[in-house]
Amino acid sequence: MPSSHAHEIDLAFAGNHELRKRVHAAIDQTPTQSTLFRDISAYMLSQASQPSSEPTTKKRKLEDANGAQSAAPAPAPAASSLTSAATKAWRQYPGTSFSLPQRKKYTLELVGNKDGGVRALGADGSVEFSIAWTNVDQVFCLPVPEKAKRQHNFIVLPILGDGLSPGTDLREASPPEPIVWTFEEATGKNIVEGEDPGPGPMAEAIDHCLMQAATGKAVIFPDADQFESAIPQSHRKGEKAYHVKGHRGSKEGYLFFTSAGILWGFKKPLAFFDFASVTAVSYTNVLRNTFNLVITTQTGDIEFGMIDQADFNGINEYVQKHGLQDASMAATRRAQKLNVNPPKEKENGADGTAAVEPDHGLTELQRAEMQLQDMEDDEEDEEDYDPGSEGESEGSGSDSDDEDGEGYEGGQGEEYDEDDEEGAEGEEVET
Known part of the structure; x- marks a missing residue:
């Protein structure tokens, strides 16, 4: 399923995290249903965006049993206030450079309430992409390497958006994408006295929103x-x-x-x-x-x-x-x-053997040395093995075994004679 279709589904079901997960799971199981869910999502979005046929200031009146008039219940709110540009943001950062999911400058907004999240607004004020706080797995603030000016990337990872979850390599079911934007520290004349020129204040604002949404998360440095x-x-x-x-x-x-x-x-x-x-x-x-x-x-x-x-x-x-x-x-x-x-x-x-x-x-080099030492110890054990200890000296008097080493694992016949010279004391080897 193309990413644009997945984006439509995410927008349509952004207000219900569990339902959105079920929709994506259904598409993962039956990719042919992606078109159906896309059409449903597009319809939901179109209905949410249509203006009401009545003026917004006009209230429907209902007569109660006593003949008195009272205002009708207010209409249900939209499925998600996060994707509505009409929803006011708690913090706004114009001209923010994003690299994921799109490489472009947008206005970064933090919607600070339980149903809020982080979003990017285009030049026309429309919401280009967003992640609800309740859908966030981790938020990182990491320095951008090899830059002359200090820059930091904020990475917002959605749940199941780690690039490792099962099914993320299947193009039919696109996983939720991370959001990455760059914060450039103020320098020279741009530094405001008394203000932190670094990413600290932005990270604190994100922490505040994550706390309001009761996610238990915080920005990781x-x-x-x-x-x-x-x-x-x-x-x-x-x-x-x-x-x-x-x-x-x-x-x-x-x-x-x-x-x-x-x-x-x-x-x-x-x-x-x-x-x-x-x-x-x-x-x-x-x-x-x-x-x-x-x-x-x-x-x-x-x-x-x-x-x-x-x-x-x-x-x-x-x-x-x-x-x-x-x-x-x-x-x-x-x-x-x-x-x-x-x-x-x-x-x-599981097989009854002692657990390792x-x-x-240990480093890889030390581990390799240990394995090599174990192999050498095993060979020495085989060479030191005395067949007579089990009641039979099988092969100890053979004419050919002592010459070419046949009958001993590894073909170390001569080494075996030398090592076992003391152990075979008193035995006579025929030549």
Whole structure:
């Protein structure tokens, strides 16, 4: 289903979040019904926009049982005041540069009530796109890397708009899109005395709206306690960086390791990995200067390549801090997010074998060294194995086995003779 059709549906059912989810779920299950739902949505929007046949100042009068006249009940409000340009905004920011879902300048508005949200108005005053506060999953304020002037991107992620949810890769059912706009800090003569030139006041305004809507959310800023890049910022010396440059396929972008999860931005497709969605994290193509980061979710693996080796330790510390390498914690994190009872930990595996202890605190190189050491230990155990200990010295007196090593796993016949020289003391080997 084209994104314009999905936008019509979102507008028509914006006032009823649960019903809108059911409509999208029905389209996901039966894509052929998308046209029907689009037509219904278009009709609903057209009816909402038509002016009343009666003057707005005229009131219908009804006679009560005593013959007295009283005003008729007021008409029901529109399905969503957020999509109506007539609804006044609590805060307005003209000339805001948006990059998602459209790259254009609009007037940013924050509608500060329980049924409000964030929206963008075009030059004619019409609402181009919007997200209700109750539909917001997360809001981030992150610095834009590699810019001479300080800029920050506000990212409003809708529920099911993380780029990872099942079905988001199906074009028939377009997921809700994030909204991204840029805030440029005031400099020089544009700085107003006594006012914060940074994004703080805008973030506080958003926090106020989120609190009014009782979402339990707040704007998330980068935190050095979570992650701080080890690579100096050449364009602004002494300033901390919170991003990691990488590639997703052929597209270059940035990874941010925040208190709520890992965000990949800022171009399409945006992706957000909250802790509950991550099944495992691993590293591949670990070279002297670069390595790749693989994030595994329920829907598959997503690999980010060409990450600078200087940030390996910082990323690995973040991964260990949040237990993202331990696949056994993934179900528990998801249960906590959904507020259900987490699965009980089993002492043994499903096949009755002892559960493997997680290797927290190990780098990929250390893990590989441990695996290699385990393999060498296994080989030594096989070489030290004394067949006579089980009551039979099968093959110990064979003419051919001692010469070419046949009969011993790995073909290490000569090493076996040397290692077992003391253990075979007293035995006579025929030649």
